Amino acid sequence: MSPAIRIEQVSKRFGSVHALDAVDLEVQPGEFFGLLGPNGAGKTTLISALAGLVRPDAGRLRVMNHDVQADYRAARRQLGVVPQELVFDPFFSVRESLQIQSGYFGIADNDTWIDEILENLGLTSKANVNMRMLSGGMKRRVLVAQALVHRPPVIVLDEPTAGVDVELRQTLWAFIRRLNQAGHTVVLTTHYLEEAEMLCNRIAMLKAGRIVALDTTHNLLRRFSTHSLRLRVEGSIPTELLRGATESGGWWSLPFDAFGEVEPILARLRGADCRITDLEVGKPDLEEVFVRVMQGSLQGQG
Amino acid sequence: MRGGFSTLLYKEVLRFWKVAAQTVAAPVLTALLYLLIFSHVLEGHVKIHGIAYTAFLIPGLVIMSVLQNAFANSSSSLIQSKVTGNIVFVLLPPISYLEFFAAYVLASVVRGVVVGSGVLLATVWFAPLGFAEPWWIVIFAVLGGSILGSLGVIAGIWAEKFDQLAAFQNFLIMPLTFLSGVFYSVHSLPPFWQQLSHWNPIFYMIDGFRHGFFGVSDASPWLSLAVVGSCFAVLTVFTLNLLKSGYKLRD
Numbered sequence: 001m002s003p004a005i006r007i008e009q010v011s012k013r014f015g016s017v018h019a020l021d022a023v024d025l026e027v028q029p030g031e032f033f034g035l036l037g038p039n040g041a042g043k044t045t046l047i048s049a050l051a052g053l054v055r056p057d058a059g060r061l062r063v064m065n066h067d068v069q070a071d072y073r074a075a076r077r078q079l080g081v082v083p084q085e086l087v088f089d090p091f092f093s094v095r096e097s098l099q100i101q102s103g104y105f106g107i108a109d110n111d112t113w114i115d116e117i118l119e120n121l122g123l124t125s126k127a128n129v130n131m132r133m134l135s136g137g138m139k140r141r142v143l144v145a146q147a148l149v150h151r152p153p154v155i156v157l158d159e160p161t162a163g164v165d166v167e168l169r170q171t172l173w174a175f176i177r178r179l180n181q182a183g184h185t186v187v188l189t190t191h192y193l194e195e196a197e198m199l200c201n202r203i204a205m206l207k208a209g210r211i212v213a214l215d216t217t218h219n220l221l222r223r224f225s226t227h228s229l230r231l232r233v234e235g236s237i238p239t240e241l242l243r244g245a246t247e248s249g250g251w252w253s254l255p256f257d258a259f260g261e262v263e264p265i266l267a268r269l270r271g272a273d274c275r276i277t278d279l280e281v282g283k284p285d286l287e288e289v290f291v292r293v294m295q296g297s298l299q300g301q302g
Numbered sequence: 303m304r305g306g307f308s309t310l311l312y313k314e315v316l317r318f319w320k321v322a323a324q325t326v327a328a329p330v331l332t333a334l335l336y337l338l339i340f341s342h343v344l345e346g347h348v349k350i351h352g353i354a355y356t357a358f359l360i361p362g363l364v365i366m367s368v369l370q371n372a373f374a375n376s377s378s379s380l381i382q383s384k385v386t387g388n389i390v391f392v393l394l395p396p397i398s399y400l401e402f403f404a405a406y407v408l409a410s411v412v413r414g415v416v417v418g419s420g421v422l423l424a425t426v427w428f429a430p431l432g433f434a435e436p437w438w439i440v441i442f443a444v445l446g447g448s449i450l451g452s453l454g455v456i457a458g459i460w461a462e463k464f465d466q467l468a469a470f471q472n473f474l475i476m477p478l479t480f481l482s483g484v485f486y487s488v489h490s491l492p493p494f495w496q497q498l499s500h501w502n503p504i505f506y507m508i509d510g511f512r513h514g515f516f517g518v519s520d521a522s523p524w525l526s527l528a529v530v531g532s533c534f535a536v537l538t539v540f541t542l543n544l545l546k547s548g549y550k551l552r553d
C-alpha cells in the first residue's frame with residue numbers, strides 16, 4: 001500500500017529564512033502522526049506545502065499517491081486541513097459555511113453528514129448562528145467541521161487546541177480518535193506534548209526546517225527518556241548511585257531502565273543508612289524527550 | 303450547488319446580496335442623485351446627437367454603475383478574504399484557476415447588472431428613452447461588467463491592504479469611467495481630449511451601450527465591440543496566467 005503522505009526532499013525559503021530544509025517524511029494510512037517543534041520550526045509551512053497553499057522551492061509531496069501540484073484536484077479531495085489561524089467568513093451561518101465548503105468539493109446534498117459532524121463537535125445548537133456571533137472556541141470547532149465535510153481520508157490539524165478550553169479539547173480528541181479508528185490518517189501539530197504523547201503512535205520533531213527526530217512515540221520515550229526514582233532522604237546517597245542523578249528542591253531523581261533495578265537501589269540506600277522520607281516513580285515523558293532532542297540538535301549544529 | 307464553480311458563484315452572489323443595502327441600494331441612490339443634479343443644471347441647455355440631455359445621461363449612469371459595481375464586487379471580496387485569511391476556504395478545495403476566475407467575474411457581472419437594472423428602474427421615469435437596438439445593451443453590459451470584474455480580480459489579488467485597493471479604484475477606475483463620456487459626448491471635447499478618449503476602452507463600453515438605446519453613437523458599435531471584446535480577451539489571458547502562477551495567493 002502506498003503511504004498516505006509522502007514528502008520527498010522538500011525545501012522552502014522565505015527570503016533568508018530556510019523554513020523547510022530538505023524534509024523527507026512518510027506517513028502510513030491509518031497512522032495518528034504528531035508533528036512537533038518550537039515556533040518557527042516550519043510545521044505550518046510543511047502543512048501548507050501539502051495543501052498547495054505554499055509552493056516548495058524543491059522536492060515533491062504526495063497525498064494518497066497524488067502529487068499535490070500535478071494532480072492537485074485528486075490530492076486536495078483526499079486532504080482535510082484545519083488551519084492554524086482562526087479564520088471564518090463573517091457573511092454566513094455555521095450551516096451555510098459547511099454547505100458552501102461541501103459544494104467546493106463537488107458534494108451537492110451533504111446535510112446528513114453535516115448534521116453528524118455538528119453533533120460530534122457539539123455545534124448542533126449553533127447551526128444557524130452567524131459565524132461572527134460565535135466565541136473563539138466555537139469558531140475553532142467550525143474550522144474542524146469545514147475540514148471534514150468531504151470525508152477526507154487524510155486529516156491534518158495545525159494546532160487545533162491552541163488557546164482552547166478543556167471541554168473542546170476532550171470533545172475534539174474523542175471525535176478525531178473515532179475517525180482515526182475508522183481508518184482516517186491523522187496528522188497533528190500541537191504545543192501540548194502530553195496530548196501528542198497520548199494520541200500519536202509516531203512523532204516527527206522539526207527544528208529550523210529539519211527533521212531532528214522521527215520514531216514511534218514508544219521508541220522516542222525509551223530512547224530519550226528513562227524511568228526515574230524520585231526521592232527525599234535523610235542522610236546521604238551513596239555516590240555509586242548518583243550517576244546521571246539530578247537534584248532539585250530537595251528531591252533526588254535517580255534514573256533507571258528496568259524495574260528490576262529498583263530493589264537493588266533501595267537495598268543500597270538502606271545499607272548506607274539513608275532513610276527515605278518520600279518516594280515516587282517518574283515515568284518517561286515526551287516533554288523530556290522534546291527538550292533533549294532540541295538541545296541535542298543544537299549541539300549537532302554547533 | 304454541485305461543482306466548485308457553481309458553488310463559488312453562488313457564494314459570491316449571496317455575499318453581496320446579504321448586504322444589498324450597501325452593495326445595491328446605495329449605488330442606485332448615488333446614480334439617482336447624479337441624474338437629479340446634472341439634469342437640473344443642464345436639461346434644456348444641452349442636446350447631444352439631437353437627444354435631450356437627461357435621456358442621454360441615463361444610459362451613461364446605468365453603464366457606469368454596472369462597471370463600478372462589477373469592479374467593486376470581485377476586488378472587495380478578494381481583499382476581504384485575503385486580509386481576514388478566509389481565502390484558504392477557496393484555496394484548499396479542488397477548484398481550478400479557470401473556475402476561480404469564471405466564478406468571481408460572473409458574480410461581478412451579476413452585481414453590475416443588478417445595480418444597473420436598479421439605476422435604470424429608478425431613472426427611466428425622468429425622460430423618454432428608446433430601446434432602439436437592445437442586444438447592444440445586453441452585450442456591452444455583460445462585456446463591460448466582465449472586464450471590470452477581471453480588473454477587480456487583478457486588483458484584489460495584487461492589493462495587500464484596503465488603501466492600496468482604494469488607490470487603484472480612485473486613481474484608475476474612477477477617472478477612466480468619468481472621463482469616458484458618461485456625462486457628455488466626447489465629440490464635444492477639444493481635439494486633444496477627444497483623441498485621448500479614443501484610447502480609453504471604457505469609452506467604447508459606454509458608447510456601445512448607449513447605441514443600444516438611441517441607435518446613434520460616437521463610434522460604430524461594431525468597432526466598440528471589437529475594442530471591448532479584444533480587451534476582455536487580453537485581460538482573461540492575463541488574469542488566468544496570474545492565477546495559474548499563484549501570485550500572492552500561493553506563495
Ligand SMILES: Nc1ncnc2c1ncn2[C@@H]1O[C@H](COP(=O)(O)OP(=O)(O)O)[C@@H](O)[C@H]1O
Pocket residue numbers: 014017018019037038039040041042043044045046553
Ligand atoms: N509567508 C511567509 N513569509 C515569510 N516568512 C514566513 C512565511 N511563512 C513562514 N515564514 C517563516 O518561516 C519559518 C517557519 O514558519 P512556520 O512554518 O509558520 O513555523 P511553525 O508553524 O513551526 O511555527 C518562520 O521563521 C516564519 O517566520
Ligand SMILES: [Mg+2]
Pocket residue numbers: 043044045084158
Ligand atoms: Mg505553525
